[in-house]
Amino acid sequence: GDSVTQMEGPVTLSEEAFLTINCTYTATGYPSLFWYVQYPGEGLQLLLKATKADDKGSNKGFEATYRKETTSFHLEKGSVQVSDSAVYFCALSDVGDTGRRALTFGSGTRLQVQP
Amino acid sequence: EPEVTQTPSHQVTQMGQEVILRCVPISNHLYFYWYRQILGQKVEFLVSFYNNEISEKSEIFDDQFSVERPDGSNFTLKIRSTKLEDSAMYFCASSGGTAPYEQYFGPGTRLTVT
Numbered sequence: 269g270d271s272v273t274q275m276e277g278p279v280t281l282s283e284e285a286f287l288t289i290n291c292t293y294t295a296t297g298y299p300s301l302f303w304y305v306q307y308p309g310e311g312l313q314l315l316l317k318a319t320k321a322d323d324k325g326s327n328k329g330f331e332a333t334y335r336k337e338t339t340s341f342h343l344e345k346g347s348v349q350v351s352d353s354a355v356y357f358c359a360l361s362d363v364g365d366t367g368r369r370a371l372t373f374g375s376g377t378r379l380q381v382q383p
Numbered sequence: 384e385p386e387v388t389q390t391p392s393h394q395v396t397q398m399g400q401e402v403i404l405r406c407v408p409i410s411n412h413l414y415f416y417w418y419r420q421i422l423g424q425k426v427e428f429l430v431s432f433y434n435n436e437i438s439e440k441s442e443i444f445d446d447q448f449s450v451e452r453p454d455g456s457n458f459t460l461k462i463r464s465t466k467l468e469d470s471a472m473y474f475c476a477s478s479g480g481t482a483p484y485e486q487y488f489g490p491g492t493r494l495t496v497t
Contacts, residue, residue, distance in 0.1 A: 300484050311474060311490040319484070357426065363484050369414060370428040370439055371486060
C-alpha cells in the first residue's frame with residue numbers, strides 16, 4: 269500500500285538558517301503530494317502541493333519539488349523564522365490514478381526555531 | 384476565508400458511551416472526510432463521504448463508527464460505544480470547489496475516553 273516516510277524530529281534551527289525536511293513516498297501510481305503544517309494548538313493547514321512529476325509547490329517561502337525518479341518531496345525554506353516552529357506533515361493521495369481521495373500521512377517532523 | 388469548523392473542541396466521555404463529533408465543512412465542498420490522530424502517532428484516514436454516502440473507508444472505520452450529513456451544513460461522526468483506544472484528536476476535512484484534490488482541515492476535536 270501507499271506510505272510516506274519523513275525524517276525524524278525534532279529539527280532545531282536558529283533563526284535565518286536553511287531548512288530541509290526530507291520526505292519519500294511509496295505509491296502504486298503517480299500520486300499528488302502535499303505538505304501540511306500544524307501550529308501548536310491548531311489543526312492541519314495545507315502548506316503546498318504538487319500534482320505531477322517536476323512540479324514545484326511553493327507558499328510562504330517554503331518550496332518542495334516532486335521528484336519521481338527518487339520518489340521524494342523534500343520541504344525547503346531558505347531562512348526560517350521563529351514563527352515557523354510547528355509540526356510538518358508530508359502526505360499523498362492517489363486520486364489521479366485510483367480515484368482514492370484518502371490522504372496517507374507521514375509521521376510528522378517537529379521544527380523548533382530558536383531566536 | 385472559508386474554513387472548516389468542528390465542535391466541541393474537547394469531549395470527555397466514559398467508556399461504553401456514545402459520542403457525536405460535529406463538523407461544518409466549507410460550503411461549496413462536496414467531499415467530506417474524518418481522520419484521527421492518536422497522541423504521538425500518525426494522522427490516519429477513517430472515512431470519506433460524497434453524495435450522501437460513504438465513498439471510502441479504512442480498516443479502522445468498523446461497525447462502531449458511522450457518519451451522517453443530517454442537514455445541508457453539518458457532517459457528523461458517531462462512535463456508538465467508545466473504548467479507551469478511541470481517545471484521539473479527530474479531524475474533519477472537506478474538498479471540492481476549484482481545487483478538488485486539496486483537503487482543508489478543521490481544528491479538531493480532542494476525544495478523551497475514561
